Amino acid sequence: xxxxxxxxxxxxxxxxxxxxxxxxxxxxxxxxxxxxxxxxxxxxxxxxxxxxxxxxxxxxxxxxxxxxxxxxxxxxxxxxxxxxxxxxxxxxxxxxxxxxxxxxxxxxxxxxxxxxxxxxxxxxxxxxxxxxxxxxxxxxxxxxxxxxxxxxxxxxxxxxxxxxxxxxxxxxxxxxxxxxxxxxxxxxxxxxxxxxxxxxxxxxxxxxxxxxxxxxxxxxxxxxxxxxxxxxxxxxxxxxxxxxxxxxxxxxxxxxxxxxxxxxxxxxx
Amino acid sequence: xxxxxxxxxxxxxxxxxxxxxxxxxxxxxxxxxxxxxxxxxxxxxxxxxxxxxxxxxxxxxxxxxxxxxxxxxxxxxxxxxxxxxxxxxxxxxxxxxxxxxxxxxxxxxxxxxxxxxxxxxxxxxxxxxxxxxxxxxxxxxxxxxxxxxxxxxxxxxxxxxxxxxxxxxxxxxxxxxxxxxxxxxxxxxxxxxxxxxxxxxxxxxxxxxxxxxxxxxxxxxxxxxxxxxxxxxxxxxxxxxxxxxxxxxxxxxxxxxxxxxxxxxxxxx
Numbered sequence: 001x002x003x004x005x006x007x008x009x010x011x012x013x014x015x016x017x018x019x020x021x022x023x024x025x026x027x028x029x030x031x032x033x034x035x036x037x038x039x040x041x042x043x044x045x046x047x048x049x050x051x052x053x054x055x056x057x058x059x060x061x062x063x064x065x066x067x068x069x070x071x072x073x074x075x076x077x078x079x080x081x082x083x084x085x086x087x088x089x090x091x092x093x094x095x096x097x098x099x100x101x102x103x104x105x106x107x108x109x110x111x112x113x114x115x116x117x118x119x120x121x122x123x124x125x126x127x128x129x130x131x132x133x134x135x136x137x138x139x140x141x142x143x144x145x146x147x148x149x150x151x152x153x154x155x156x157x158x159x160x161x162x163x164x165x166x167x168x169x170x171x172x173x174x175x176x177x178x179x180x181x182x183x184x185x186x187x188x189x190x191x192x193x194x195x196x197x198x199x200x201x202x203x204x205x206x207x208x209x210x211x212x213x214x215x216x217x218x219x220x221x222x223x224x225x226x227x228x229x230x231x232x233x234x235x236x237x238x239x240x241x242x243x244x245x246x247x248x249x250x251x252x253x254x255x256x257x258x259x260x261x262x263x264x265x266x267x268x269x
Numbered sequence: 270x271x272x273x274x275x276x277x278x279x280x281x282x283x284x285x286x287x288x289x290x291x292x293x294x295x296x297x298x299x300x301x302x303x304x305x306x307x308x309x310x311x312x313x314x315x316x317x318x319x320x321x322x323x324x325x326x327x328x329x330x331x332x333x334x335x336x337x338x339x340x341x342x343x344x345x346x347x348x349x350x351x352x353x354x355x356x357x358x359x360x361x362x363x364x365x366x367x368x369x370x371x372x373x374x375x376x377x378x379x380x381x382x383x384x385x386x387x388x389x390x391x392x393x394x395x396x397x398x399x400x401x402x403x404x405x406x407x408x409x410x411x412x413x414x415x416x417x418x419x420x421x422x423x424x425x426x427x428x429x430x431x432x433x434x435x436x437x438x439x440x441x442x443x444x445x446x447x448x449x450x451x452x453x454x455x456x457x458x459x460x461x462x463x464x465x466x467x468x469x470x471x472x473x474x475x476x477x478x479x480x481x482x483x484x485x486x487x488x489x490x491x492x493x494x495x496x497x498x499x500x501x502x503x504x505x506x507x508x509x510x511x512x513x514x515x516x517x518x519x520x521x522x523x524x525x526x527x528x529x530x531x532x533x534x535x536x537x538x
Contacts, residue, residue, distance in 0.1 A: 012289055013382055020384065021293065021322075022286035053290075088384060090392030096520055099395070103523050113282055113389045113481055115289065115357060115382035118398065123359030123380055126368070129387060133403055134431055160425060162403055212382055251365055254372050 005030075006076040006102045008089035010114020013212025015044030016053050023112045027054045031079035034072050036061045038172040039094065040086035043235050044213055050084070058084065063173070069098045076107045088116040120211040121165055121237050124218050126251025127206075131242065133157030137167040138183050138238075140176065151190045154240050155198050161243035168236055177234035180207040184227045184238070199223065199240070204266070206239040206256060207231055220256035243269070274299075275345040275371045277358035279383020282481025284313030285322050292381045296323045300348035303341050305330045307441040308363065309355035312504050313482055319353070327353065332442070338367045345376045357385040389480040390434055390506050393487050395520025396475075400511065402426030406436040407452050407507075409445065417459045423509050424467050430512035437505055446503035449476040453496045453507070468492065468509070473535070475508040475525060476500055489525035512538070 007026050012018025019027075027033055035047060035058050047058050061083075065071050075081050089095055089111050099109050122129045136153035139145075150166060157164045168178035184205065191199040201224040209217035209231040217231050241248070249266050252258035276295050281287025288296075296302055304316060304327050316327050330352075334340055344350050358364055358380050368378050391398045405422035408414075419435060426433045437447035453474065460468040470493040478486035478500040486500050513521070518535050521527035 010384065012384075015291075017291035017294065018289050018382070020281055020287050020289055022284075024290065025286065088388040088392055090395065091388065091398050093397060093516060096395045096397075096516060100516075100519055100523050110483065111389075111392055113287070113384035113392070115279065115281075115384055116388040119357040119360065119385040119387050120380075120382045123357055123382070126359065126365045128362060128365075129360050130404055130406070134401060134429075135399055137399070156429060160403075214379065247362065247365060247369075250369055254369050 003106070003108065004076040004078045005080045005108045005110065006072070006099070007080070007082045007110045007112060008095060008099065009082050009084050009112045010088045011042055011084055011086050012114035013087065013117065013120055014210060015042055015213070016049045018042070018115060018212055020112065020114065023114065024053070026112055027056065027082045027084070029080070030082040032075050032081045033058045033084065034061050034081065035059070035084035036066045037086065038063045038066070039092035041170060041172055042086050043210065043233060066094050066098060069101055072098070073102055073105055073107070076102055077105060088114050091116065115212060117167065117211055117237055118165065121208045121239060124208050124211055124216055124255070125206050125220070125239060126255050127163055127239065127241065127248050128245065131163050131245070132165055133160060133162030133242070135165045135167065137169065138178065138186055139169045140171060140178060141186065148190045148194060151194055151198060155196065158198065158242055163242050164240045166238040166240065168238070170235070178236070179234060180209070180231050180236040180238060181227060183236070184223055188223070204241055204262065206241065206252065207236060209236045211237065218256045220252040220258040221262070272375070272377065273345040273347045274349045274377045274379065275341070275368070276349070276351045276379045276381060277364060277368065278351050278353050278381045279357045280311055280353055280355050281383035282356065282386065282389055283479060284311055284482070285318045287311070287384060287481055289381065289383065292383065293322070295381055296325065296351045296353070298349070299351040301344050301350045302327045302353065303330050303350065304328070304353035305335045306355065307332045307335070308361035310439060310441055311355050312479065312502060335363050335367060338370055341367070342371055342374055342376070345371055346374060357383045360385065384481060386436065386480055386506055387434065390477045390508060393477050393480055393485055393524070394475050394489070394508060395524050396432055396508065396510065396517050397514065400432050400514070401434055402429060402431030402511070404434045404436065406438065407447065407455055408438045409440060409447060410455065417463060420459045420463055420467060424465065427467065427511055432511050433509045435507040435509065437507070439504070447505070448503060449478070449500050449505040449507060450496060452505070453492055457492070473510055473531065475510065475521065476505060478503070478505045480506065487525045489521040489527040490531070
């Protein structure tokens with residue numbers, strides 16, 4: 001019986017053309033292709049276009065399938081299996097968990113990397129990657145569940161002069177993608193609860209939409225100004241900047257439309 | 270006279286197969302291709318292999334060419350120009366600066382993203398991306414120049430329980446790539462100067478080498494153990510972990526060979 005392999009292939013940011021040549025080759029050469037789109041998704045394509053590019057059938061895994069893992073691990077015991085994920089693999093704990101369980105079964109595992117929202121947002125805004133503190137994410141509030149932890153991360157980063165990348169929740173099964181406007185509303189609601197003056201109407205915020213596409217939207221202004229603007233289809237991400245270097249201010253003006261009077265004020269801080 | 274364009278194309282992590290299909294298409298369709306490899310490089314390939322894949326001649330820019338920018342901007346005024354960079358573009362300030370000056374000249378600019386060391390290292394080690402603080406980099410010390418700022422970043426992150434990714438310097442013109450061993454020696458030297466007990470022989474450290482290749486090296490142990498180990502050819506990166514989640518400890522044991530007695534001790538913290 002031949003030994004199986006499990007290769008996690010990052011599809012990158014946006015559509016079927018964001019996979020690397022190495023990833024494409026791995027998928028075309030494997031015995032079976034699985035994909036999961038509940039931890040992250042490609043908003044510019046669908047699995048049929050991916051099937052066309054790979055010339056292979058893709059088996060879409062549910063959240064339960066990935067978390068239980070037995071279906072994919074069973075296959076990978078004797079066959080070469082690719083698991084497609086949006087972005088760079090291993091950004092979700094469930095991927096790490098799946099990889100460790102595959103290793104426990106003696107399966108060889110491999111990662112093929114893809115472009116990630118973590119660096120893309122910084123690049124699109126012209127903000128320096130070295131000035132980002134920890135990343136946080138905003139979840140859809142549910143009955144009895146309204147996590148305010150992103151507030152603590154933003155506060156901690158601001159205290160250290162650092163930018164905060166805020167990733168926005170998706171609920172793939174319900175086709176719900178949190179947009180920038182809802183995220184801004186949630187941040188203001190958390191401010192109302194916590195009342196520590198971290199997020200106000202005057203706070204400068206940055207929005208990136210459809211990173212990885214040929215026409216991403218990139219905006220920066222006060223929360224007051226951006227909260228009602230329409231940023232188009234998902235996915236959206238936010239950044240709350242910390243202390244800005246003068247080149248970063250210039251970048252926000254030229255790339256993201258930060259009004260020059262605000263830029264001038266920031267230059268003097 | 271037709272308007273020019275400047276597209277920054279991320280080549281991803283390691284070799285000529287880490288570019289995305291979108292990047293490949295953009296390069297094949299443009300009038301002129303430039304590349305710069307002084308801010309970062311692909312250790313698994315060379316520009317001739319890239320030329321073969323693109324079926325195009327690549328003009329390599331020196332550091333001065335990129336910083337001055339006039340050569341590439343002049344071309345991009347009337348032609349469609351691609352600038353190839355390792356990793357994800359815009360991680361170097363000089364790229365941001367070049368993009369802003371191109372915009373000043375009325376040139377349309379575009380980013381095509383690539384896989385980045387920032388997320389790849391976390392993924393390869395099985396560490397959670399949300400638990401990384403700011404990234405830092407270690408420079409080759411020079412006469413009258415021995416920056417100790419990475420120490421402050423590690424200290425700040427440790428205080429907040431966060432992991433620190435440490436990128437290691439390259440001097441492309443001299444073909445010098447800092448390896449993990451030299452980086453560990455430098456960190457211990459900085460500890461000797463600062464004496465705040467942040468980095469000791471017992472400190473747990475993680476090494477990743479050749480991220481993006483099919484056989485990356487991934488190791489985790491005390492500084493004492495790893496400082497003499499040979500991690501093979503460049504590029505190398507380090508992580509100094511903060512507070513570790515139990516799944517992260519399991520990942521370091523199974524993926525990076527962290528000794529189980531150390532893992533057990535960490536599980537009790």
